[in-house]
Amino acid sequence: MTTTLTEPRRPQQTGHGERRHTPGRPARRRNWVGGLAGWLWLVVVAVPLYWTLITSLKAQSRYYASNPLVPSADPTLDNYRLVIESDFLRYFLNSVVVTAGAVIPAVVFSFMAAYAIVRGWRMRLLRAVNGLFLMGLAIPLQATVIPVYLIIIRLNLYDSLLALILPSIAFAIPLSVLVLANFIRDVPKELFDSMRVDGATEWTTLWKLAAPLTRPAILTVTIFNALTIWNGFLLPLVLTQSPDRRTLPLALWTFQGQYGVNVPAVLAAVVLTTLPVLVLYAFGRRQLLSGLTAGFSR
Amino acid sequence: MSALTGRPPRREPRSVLPWLAAPALVVFVGFAVIPLIGVFALSFTTWDGIGAIHPSGLTSWRAVLTDPGLPHALWVTFLVMAVSWAVQTPLSVLLGVFLAGRQRYRAVLGVVYFVPLMLSSAAIAIAYKALLDPNFGLGAGLKIDALSKDWLGRPGLAFAVVVFVVSWQFVPFHTLIYQGGVQQIPASLYEAAQIDGAGRVRQFFSITLPQLKYTVITSSTLMVVGSLTFFDLIFILTEGGPGDATRVLALDMYKRGFQASLMGPASAIAVILVLVGLALALLLRRLGGRDAGASQLEGA
Numbered sequence: 001m002t003t004t005l006t007e008p009r010r011p012q013q014t015g016h017g018e019r020r021h022t023p024g025r026p027a028r029r030r031n032w033v034g035g036l037a038g039w040l041w042l043v044v045v046a047v048p049l050y051w052t053l054i055t056s057l058k059a060q061s062r063y064y065a066s067n068p069l070v071p072s073a074d075p076t077l078d079n080y081r082l083v084i085e086s087d088f089l090r091y092f093l094n095s096v097v098v099t100a101g102a103v104i105p106a107v108v109f110s111f112m113a114a115y116a117i118v119r120g121w122r123m124r125l126l127r128a129v130n131g132l133f134l135m136g137l138a139i140p141l142q143a144t145v146i147p148v149y150l151i152i153i154r155l156n157l158y159d160s161l162l163a164l165i166l167p168s169i170a171f172a173i174p175l176s177v178l179v180l181a182n183f184i185r186d187v188p189k190e191l192f193d194s195m196r197v198d199g200a201t202e203w204t205t206l207w208k209l210a211a212p213l214t215r216p217a218i219l220t221v222t223i224f225n226a227l228t229i230w231n232g233f234l235l236p237l238v239l240t241q242s243p244d245r246r247t248l249p250l251a252l253w254t255f256q257g258q259y260g261v262n263v264p265a266v267l268a269a270v271v272l273t274t275l276p277v278l279v280l281y282a283f284g285r286r287q288l289l290s291g292l293t294a295g296f297s298r
Numbered sequence: 299m300s301a302l303t304g305r306p307p308r309r310e311p312r313s314v315l316p317w318l319a320a321p322a323l324v325v326f327v328g329f330a331v332i333p334l335i336g337v338f339a340l341s342f343t344t345w346d347g348i349g350a351i352h353p354s355g356l357t358s359w360r361a362v363l364t365d366p367g368l369p370h371a372l373w374v375t376f377l378v379m380a381v382s383w384a385v386q387t388p389l390s391v392l393l394g395v396f397l398a399g400r401q402r403y404r405a406v407l408g409v410v411y412f413v414p415l416m417l418s419s420a421a422i423a424i425a426y427k428a429l430l431d432p433n434f435g436l437g438a439g440l441k442i443d444a445l446s447k448d449w450l451g452r453p454g455l456a457f458a459v460v461v462f463v464v465s466w467q468f469v470p471f472h473t474l475i476y477q478g479g480v481q482q483i484p485a486s487l488y489e490a491a492q493i494d495g496a497g498r499v500r501q502f503f504s505i506t507l508p509q510l511k512y513t514v515i516t517s518s519t520l521m522v523v524g525s526l527t528f529f530d531l532i533f534i535l536t537e538g539g540p541g542d543a544t545r546v547l548a549l550d551m552y553k554r555g556f557q558a559s560l561m562g563p564a565s566a567i568a569v570i571l572v573l574v575g576l577a578l579a580l581l582l583r584r585l586g587g588r589d590a591g592a593s594q595l596e597g598a
């Protein structure tokens with residue numbers, strides 16, 4: 001593990017040592033098997049998405065009689081109205097608060113820690129901290145949820161949004177530190193040296209030099225964490241109770257419990273909770289996808 | 299490791315650096331390290347989740363280890379892991395190789411392929427639950443009997459559905475990893491193979507697949523270790539049912555702890571979950587025969 005961490009690498013590189021490039025792959029014969037699988041998989045992915053979308057626009061009364069794969073002749077937004085009137089705006093806000101409240105400190109703290117680890121590598125203390133974070137990557141969140149629940153109760157935070165934020169930060173830290181440290185290592189040492197010659201403190205160097213130079217990595221880590229926390233279900237399930245503390249995934253689940261037979265309404269709720277992420281996907285697909293594999297495909 | 303960052307020795311005080319790491323360290327220790335230790339400790343107690351916690355020695359462990367539910371949950375967990383690995387890996391390799399090609403339309407397909415990655419497990423599970431409903435779902439609507447089975451009501455079918463939905467959700471992710479891997483294979487290898495007259499299939503098996511070795515290990519590790527943590531999806535789709543046909547370890551822990559109020563035994567299950575995860579991670583790392591596997595698998 002020690003050796004891998006020193007290799008400067010970008011998230012998008014795969015991990016067999018040095019980068020190997022293939023700008024001009026020669027034209028090869030057609031990949032029939034791949035093509036067939038590709039189109040089949042397209043159908044497998046697209047049909048449920050398509051069905052979800054068109055059904056959410058059907059009136060419940062017409063739903064049972066209609067062909068499920070044909071869009072309604074007169075689409076309605078009534079289902080969406082029902083969902084929004086079921087307090088979804090509040091759940092949406094809760095999700096925004098939890099996601100922003102966890103991601104911002106998680107990324108800032110991780111960045112500071114990554115900087116300290118890279119710049120203070122000679123110090124045994126910081127190497128130990130790094131080791132601890134690496135170990136943390138192997139901890140599955142589910143397995144610690146009972147003690148987290150106990151701690152949250154003892155802190156009198158049960159059923160609050162802060163209860164969701166604190167563990168979310170903790171679990172975002174290991175991967176964020178790993179990715180950010182890999183990038184800070186790539187910053188040429190001469191730049192740090194010249195900052196030092198100019199009399200800059202570590203604090204200034206951190207924000208004025210390291211942060212701007214590793215902006216893509218910061219963005220990547222932010223996206224990855226935001227998506228994970230936005231979609232999180234277990235922590236809200238275990239750590240909150242009142243309806244007005246629900247985040248979107250949990251609200252979706254309880255909504256389905258209430259309106260289970262109203263399939264179009266349930267699917268409208270699915271679409272609504274997914275919409276913000278899909279809008280982001282439409283605008284920043286490349287960043288989102290590279291953010292997702294940041295820690296893995298090296 | 300020190301080669302890159304350690305030199306040269308500095309004289310000015312660097313004591314500020316540890317402080318920069320302090321905030322991350324405090325939160326991480328408080329809400330990850332202490333809970334990890336805590337789960338071991340709680341497995342030797344009796345607690346209903348609300349009242350006082352009583353130390354009770356090995357009671358919880360005895361209860362868990364003699365319960366036939368445990369081998370069953372382990373078996374289901376293993377089955378989900380193995381079957382979903384066997385379904386996802388060939389598909390992801392195929393799709394990854396396909397998407398790494400150069401035709402324009404593949405990029406368009408890529409836009410659709412990766413949409414499932416954006417969705418929460420809750421949203422996916424709920425959409426599928428509606429879609430698979432024997433009376434109101436897609437199959438019933440199309441009036442196709444083969445599709446309007448009681449998908450989630452029969453043990454074998456429910457298991458198959460879980461594996462299918464898991465694959466639907468995660469194949470895109472692994473496709474992405476393989477696509478990246480394929481793009482790193484030097485073109486010269488294929489040129490040489492072509493000069494030697496190797497066909498498409500031959501090239502796949504003697505160049506692409508061997509070159510993807512480490513990608514396969516990374517992806518498999520993430521799949522295997524990640525499959526231990528499938529909770530949201532299975533919880534919403536089947537709640538572990540019907541009966542306990544899809545009751546994996548993570549679900550078993552939740553149900554014992556938060557539904558049956560047996561936090562002691564639930565903690566013991568959590569400890570087992572941690573140990574199984576670590577064992578698998580180490581095993582796969584050894585299979586990889588390379589140190590790099592470690593830092594990659596830890597991403598799980």
